[in-house]
Amino acid sequence: MQKISCQVSKIEPLTNVVSRVLLTPESPLEFIAGQYLQVVMGDEDKRPFSIANAPQQDGAIELHIGAEPGNQYAGQVLEKMRSEGKIEVEGGLGEAFLKKVGGHPIILVAGGTGFSYTLSILQKLLSEPLTAPVYLYWGTRTLKDMYALDELTKLSEQHAHFTFVPVIEIPDSDWQGKTGWVHNAVLDEFNDLKDFKVFVAGRFEMAKVVRTDFCAQGLLEKNLYGDAYAFI
Known part of the structure; x- marks a missing residue:
């Protein structure tokens, strides 16, 4: 599993409760479309979020984070990103990634x-x-x-x-x-x-x-x- 520091390039609202987050990793994060990452909040506190883009040449990572009022789990992640401007992530994780589909719809x-x-x-x-x-x-x-x-x-x-x-x-x-x-x-x-x-x-x-x-x-x-x- 890779652990990588990322700069928080942008946080913008998609709705009144969902934010689009763009991360720029200091080194490439290897992942397959459909995998997720974990935002490292502490040694024993790692919070998963789906990666919202396919791998691309510039290495950028996009997340869509929903943080309704009272949702501290996601809200604290956004707060940390805004206040510190960087975050550590681990990935790519998950087995539900895009596999060879062999002509199936x-x-x-x-x-x-x-x-x-x-x-x-x-x-x-x-x-x-x-x-x-x-x-x-x-x-x-x-x-x-x-x-x-x-x-x-x-x-x-x-x-x-x-x-x-x-x-x-x-x-x-x-x-x-x-x-x-x-x-x-x-x-x-x-x-x-x-x-x-x-x-x-x-x-x-x-x-x-x-x-x-x-x-x-x-x-x-x-x-x-x-x-x-x-x-x-």
């Missing part, structure tokens, strides 16, 4: 800031011509929480084999898209998931339901990836 399922995990994988997939369909289903509570809506809509227009499906739990009256829980939107669209590879990130409760319901609809468990499954 791919479904990326994200809840909330779990989107950062799927964004890393999506960037890597779109860096080369797609040979099979890729679907991204991203669920948020409200439309305001879906901070990359325009970016993903443009990507879906630029790449014929990429489909983006936003899902809003509490929609405005004029919302015309999918509503409810994000995993149900997938189940509504695909009657048989046996040919798919699925990458999922969100709350543990969501990941557990995805595993149960998707496998009942034909998904092979060996083709389901998510860091949560190391714990549940």
Whole structure:
């Protein structure tokens, strides 16, 4: 495992509770799209966050950190970054990274800031011509929480084999898209998931339901990836 000091290049708001953090490592952090890092707060205090970008030549690292009021776990990390201007991280970690997909269609399922995990994988997939369909289903509570809506809509227009499906739990009256829980939107669209590879990130409760319901609809468990499954 690599332990690297990073300069905090930028912290900017994506929503009123989610911040985009750009880190510049003093030496390259080796990772695969879909892996995560740990921010070192102390010898026994290391806090995991998904890396929100695929590996790139300049070595930059992007994080999307959600820190709702009262969330000291994430809030203290942002406070340390702002006050000190640098941070130590460890990575790349996790076994739910992008693996060879062998022509299988791919479904990326994200809840909330779990989107950062799927964004890393999506960037890597779109860096080369797609040979099979890729679907991204991203669920948020409200439309305001879906901070990359325009970016993903443009990507879906630029790449014929990429489909983006936003899902809003509490929609405005004029919302015309999918509503409810994000995993149900997938189940509504695909009657048989046996040919798919699925990458999922969100709350543990969501990941557990995805595993149960998707496998009942034909998904092979060996083709389901998510860091949560190391714990549940």
